[in-house]
Amino acid sequence: MKASIIFAAAASASSTVQVLEGNSGTWSSPGYPNGYSKGVTKSYAKSVAPREILVLDFVDFDIEMDADCAFDYLKINGEKHCNKQETNIVNNGATTTAPATTTTENQYFTTFAAQEAKPSIYIGEDLDAVFRTDALFEYRGFQISYRLLDACDSFFNNVDDETVAAKRNTYC
Numbered sequence: 001m002k003a004s005i006i007f008a009a010a011a012s013a014s015s016t017v018q019v020l021e022g023n024s025g026t027w028s029s030p031g032y033p034n035g036y037s038k039g040v041t042k043s044y045a046k047s048v049a050p051r052e053i054l055v056l057d058f059v060d061f062d063i064e065m066d067a068d069c070a071f072d073y074l075k076i077n078g079e080k081h082c083n084k085q086e087t088n089i090v091n092n093g094a095t096t097t098a099p100a101t102t103t104t105e106n107q108y109f110t111t112f113a114a115q116e117a118k119p120s121i122y123i124g125e126d127l128d129a130v131f132r133t134d135a136l137f138e139y140r141g142f143q144i145s146y147r148l149l150d151a152c153d154s155f156f157n158n159v160d161d162e163t164v165a166a167k168r169n170t171y172c
């Protein structure tokens with residue numbers, strides 16, 4: 001009983017939903033590129049018609065690394081996204097300055113350009129996304145370029161993706 005009350009209060013306090021407008025645009029995390037805040041819960045939505053496919057291209061992506069994305073993540077239609085490699089912390093969440101880095105530590109860090117590029121995502125149903133961050137260690141965040149295209153658009157002729165193939169088999 002007590003736990004459910006706390007959960008409800010936490011969910012209503014910080015939840016907002018942003019609808020991605022238009023047929024194309026740029027979708028960025030709060031505070032990008034100067035780093036996201038701690039304790040963020042922000043939801044994103046966009047309607048995708050039966051004949052449409054929403055294409056998401058990662059322009060930049062820097063969300064705290066964890067094997068299970070347990071700390072900070074962008075969840076897109078059920079799948080969590082976060083860094084696969086450690087990068088530079090923008091804000092360590094403490095009031096003191098970030099710890100000094102040695103050459104060895106710097107070698108451990110990497111940049112988005114050095115990371116494995118994140119492949120584009122193809123969404124065949126309404127977008128249902130949420131960006132969540134915890135109380136420690138903030139990174140740069142994400143910038144995603146989005147396009148809503150007809151499934152039969154020639155753009156998809158050379159795209160190898162299950163969602164795309166299923167829609168084109170149905171509608172094109």
Ligand SMILES: [Ca+2]
Pocket residue numbers: 064071072133134135136137138
């Ligand atoms: Ca964090």
